[in-house]
Amino acid sequence: MAWQDYVHDMQRCTRCSYCKWIPYRYMRNTDFAQGCPSLSRYLWHAYAASGKFNMAYSLLQNRIEIDDTFLDVLYKCNMDGSCDISCKVQQDIEPLQLMQELRIKCVEDGQLIPAHMLVIEGLRKEDNMMQSSKADRGKWAEGLKVKNLTGESAEVVYHAGCRYSFDQELWPVARGGLQLLMNAGVDVGIMGTDEACCGGRAYELGYAGELTKYAEHQMEAFRTAGVKMLVTPCSDCYACFKVLYDKIGKKLGIEVLHITQYLDRLIKEGKLKLTKKVPLTVTYHDPCHLGRLGEPWIHWQGKETKVMGQMIIHDPPKKFRRGTNGVYETPRDILKNIPGLNFVEMYRIKEYSWCCGAGGGVIDAYPDFATWTGSERLKEARAVGARAIVTACPWCKRNFLDAAKETGDNMEVYDIIELVQKAI
């Protein structure tokens, strides 16, 4: 649906402001009750999802134009979907989809964010979002005796993703994940230098064509490699392969798993035994793309109709994505299986988790906003007594590391892979 097609939603945003908060039923600490990083940081109503509905409706009525302010508001947003699930506790409207379509419109109109243009140029040239050389893509796995699926075959393709491929500080995590699979006897390989971006982040920036392009490329690559399953340690990639490809009708014909899901299987099958004590008080940060944004896409076509006089329903009934079916329990199950680990929950978790700050292109264009968002999360981790924050996405880890460094926070930051490694 194009942005204009959300007119019903624009009209029906009531300005309840629930999009600014986590759902009230889950509020437990007044310091950690806000849900939207953008609104929390920039304060003006426009920065909340409700504001985007308002802006879109004004744009539709030619009351405003897309100008620098419009772009600032639209892009100083992590596209993390907190607003979306909070809104949908009460409403049958689609804030996140509208925001996505507005970004697509901006790109189509040539209304671009310079920092994102650089990233996209890099993507178009080097097939990655890190403005790095394609030739360096497989370096993270050097020394591991892993199959290269451009020449060999395996059941499982391990897709590291752009962040893990080029963020050298995070290479041990990407390698660790792969090593865990290999040690468990999984028939796994990588695409090496030929691994390409999933296209998900570009899509979030509004570059819809890039998603289609990379979806088609990946479909072909995986078909050629003959893999039956994709496993990725990157939540962004996971959501893209699992959700966005399906959304645009390019569903991969193979099973898509986040590495936590695969590790959980291995643990439950007894192929991975967590025996070593890890005496650490940790909390788990739900990556948006593994959690609420990792919920499968639901296709629907139909029309709005009315019952009981004026109650608005759909024919056929429309199932809204409300974050319910994201991956929440699996990573927690893994953590709870680690001996000696003291697991504590933060106040904003699962569907209503606070974003790490990296998403939606914010880390590229507005790094200060990204670290601010991350540091807010570190405060929350501290408030529940955690010494370490654990996540399951390289973007989250990178952003927490940056936030900790910038604010002088000594919170330890782990990917769940690292803790599993410690426990073996």
Add this chain to the structure above:
Amino acid sequence: MKLSREEYQALENIVGPEYINQEPVIMDTYNQVWGNKFFFDEKHSVRPAAVLLPANTEEVSAAVKVCNKYGILFKAFSSGFEYLSLSLVHSKGILFDLRRMNRIIEIDARNMRAVVEPYISIYRLQLEAAKYGLFTGRIGVGYSAGIIAAECCHHGCQHTMVFTSGYGRNVLGVEWVLPTGEILRMGTADSGGDMFSADGPGFSLRGILRGRTGANGGHGVITKASVKLYPWYGPAEWEQKKKPGEPLCFGQLDSVLDGYRVFVPSFPDLDKTLEASEDLCRAEILCAFGIGIIGTTQMQEGNDEEWAMMQKMTRNIDPAGGMSIANSVVAVIGGQSTRELEYKEKCLRAITEKWGGRFSPILNEPRGLARAFADIMWSNGVNLRSTGDFLPSSSSPDGSPAMLKKLALQEGEVKKRYEEAGAFLTMGSGMRMVSWRPEENLSIGAQGISTAQYDPYDPVSLKAARDFIDELFDPRSPFNRYGVPSRGGCLQIEPVTHIHQNWGPLYDNYDKWLRQIKKMLDPNTVGDWTAYIPPEYPDYAKEGDYVLPSYGKDERL
């Protein structure tokens, strides 16, 4: 209308460049609220010339003085979830978004009061107050509404008012930036004392702070308030949970919190329901009470799911079995001791028995009661999802249950015509619904409740909604005996509804005094009066003429 460079600069000098904005993109997010379509024919009302995010009272005061100097209209709001909190009479107007004034300054547990700033919401105060064994009432606009808005500025009522009162009765002190920019601290606060009384010396200026409704931003900015708190019998913390795989809206307490009990008795007919309700309220045992409106069934995640559930229920429940939501009530009792709880439960059961009531197992299933507890004590959110909007119809006056019943039935007949034409949401049962919200154990009466749900973007439904309101708002109609319509502010946009002009003469010329108060407080008419009172009535309304609502607007941007 844009502010001049000089005007903008003067305001910017006060709050700093980061906290003032006049970009159209931003401004158009400060004029789109539910209900606008009904009044203005558009989703938007007048676009503000600028919005400010002041940090403190001094900044508000200084900015208001600038407004006086340059003739700029202003209005302040906290959550902004009301058409009347953002509406401006004309476009040389600015809004104060008070979100940066966001502190609970004090909770005095012994003396049962909290001092808060405007952006503190009802539920946030409840979370903090519970730690001290205290509770704050709520109004019916959901959990994001500001405490100050609810207590000092706006009309609203809810099921806890039987126990926590409301309508300004809980105000123990305010700091008020008057439309001139002067700061008035009432009562004890005037001399810098603790904010435990806003009355005097002499008569209480709470009288002009608000009445049945507040000024809705029409007479300055309340920057701080001390509000009365009530006992909380439950634990300091609680958790509402859902099972994995369930939608978020299924989140609920495992059970009714310790210290409370919830009952849903059902009665044979409407009359017995209402009689029993009166007895229950006057028994001084209730913490919250709802007639016929809060079910214990799970609210579904969307309209489609709700509709599916309704069809299932219709199939599965035999209407002849006698279970009727309309003739059921939700009663919450609380106690600091088991003895107290048991006494209250015994009273409740005795009254139920007296009026032939029974406790249907379906409505008294434990998890259902836990759901009802949270919904009635805190919030079940704001239900604008069904049709996209709702009308707080008629005068919804306060008074005796007998009067409210009479009105509800009379108004129900009018509403029925529109429902039968398919213009409003209708449950289709044909049942007579009467509902009221008791205040202070019914010792000062109750507020009648009647709403109509319509779809503002369905032309037929919108027209019906307006026709319906026109019928009820006509000062010549039989409804003119039940009180000034609009709940004293809620369905009132003066340039459209002309409530004061039409109804003042019928009601002891109250408008004459109100207008003088407005003039006294705001000599330069810089406080936006859309939801307060016009400084003068339009000249087209000759004395004795009625001016019925004039929907739509003449906006000059």
Add this chain to the structure above:
Amino acid sequence: MAEKELVKITGGSNVIYKPGVLEEYSQDSSFTPKVKPRCVVRPANVAEVQEIVKWANETRTPLVPISSGAPHFRGDTVPGTAGAVIVDLSRMKKIIRVDAKNKVAMVEPGVTFGELQTELAKSGLCAYMPLAPRQTKSVIGSVLEREPITMPSHHWDSTDPLLCAEVVFGTGDKFRTGEASGPDTVEEQWEMGRVQMNPFGHSHVDFQRLIAGAQGTIGIVTWTSLKCCYLSRLSRALLVPSASLEPLIDLIYRPLKFRLGGKLFILNGLNLACLLGKNPKEIQELKNSIPPWVLFVSFEGYGVLPEEKVAYEEVDFRVMARSFNLMPANEIPGASADDLLRLLSQPSPEPYWKTRFKGGVQDIFFLTTLDKTPDFTAAIADLARQQNFPLENIGVYIQPIVQGTSCHCEFNLYYNPAKNSEVEATRKLISLGSEKIAALGGFFSRPYGAWKDIAYRRAGGTINMQKKVKDIFDPNGVLNPGKLCF
């Protein structure tokens, strides 16, 4: 000349200018300077009141509205300026209606508590009473003065039990506040079930808050509707003695928080003796037996299960008291809870309990929070010692109000008005004590007599605003000039 106009309005017998009568109205028992009124007019109804106010506006004549009969104690009925006409409302004595179901009574200004209680009892109701008011005290007078009632759990708001009122503003306009407003007469309203029970508004103004506490400076009230209470079918009462005030303050917060019990307050031994003793001798004896501080609580049995209500409240209260090592009892040395309870449902027997001990009394009362009351009692005791005012002649009454969020704190200085030295000592302690109290944060929300200067000195913003409000409702300043900040 003036009297002629007034005679036209009320009839000759109701305009009084006999010197003896004027002398009575020119002073009271307070230290307020004597000012002789021009005459006394006694209207019979609201129309006459309106006429009088209009006349006063035309002639710029000050009016002093009075509802209660003598003796007066606070100076509010003594004209603030010369040439005033006393508007004595005591002829308006109707109990207009009692609505048993909704627990509402409607009364005129001349109705006293004794009269109202008798009438209410017929409907199973009783009035919310201040502490043993004098026999002549007007119910409306008490309510409009925001006199504290003895049942704090039912005192939701400072204006309780005031609901609606009919008032003639200083402009001469008649107005009905709250739910009473509207196109119908009150009789027509009754027919449709409107019983004048809801105090809000109308609209965006709470008019009743502007007339309450105004000492007659905003309008003259010609009737009010009042919240009433169920008459208890049975009651129990307890006294909790204590050697010091602090433990009782700790205790009283508990029932207040949970709205447990009915009548609830703290007295010092002297005040309890004054209430119970019939004469100075008896008071003196009782004073010697009664412990220094006593908390009184009653448990009121009404509703569907009156016995159970009383029983659980008493047990819970005893548990609360025990947690503070306090021992509630029906009888304590020198006092019986039941005796005191009986006194609380009626006006004080004659002579008025405050004048029984020494003939004269001067009160200092103000608002504070309960936790601060020990500081105030200590400060007044210190001051009394410094001034050689006998401590044993100071009564204390602490009445929680607005459901315990604050309290009325009252010091009663008992003295012999015939003894100049005692008069002077009292005058001095009143003056110094009031200043001291204000300095400690005590709030003279009802600023009678000299307190107005103390109170308004600290209330610059309030003065400005009240003057503007006054200009609206009484632009010519005819209503009780010289009172409050006017």
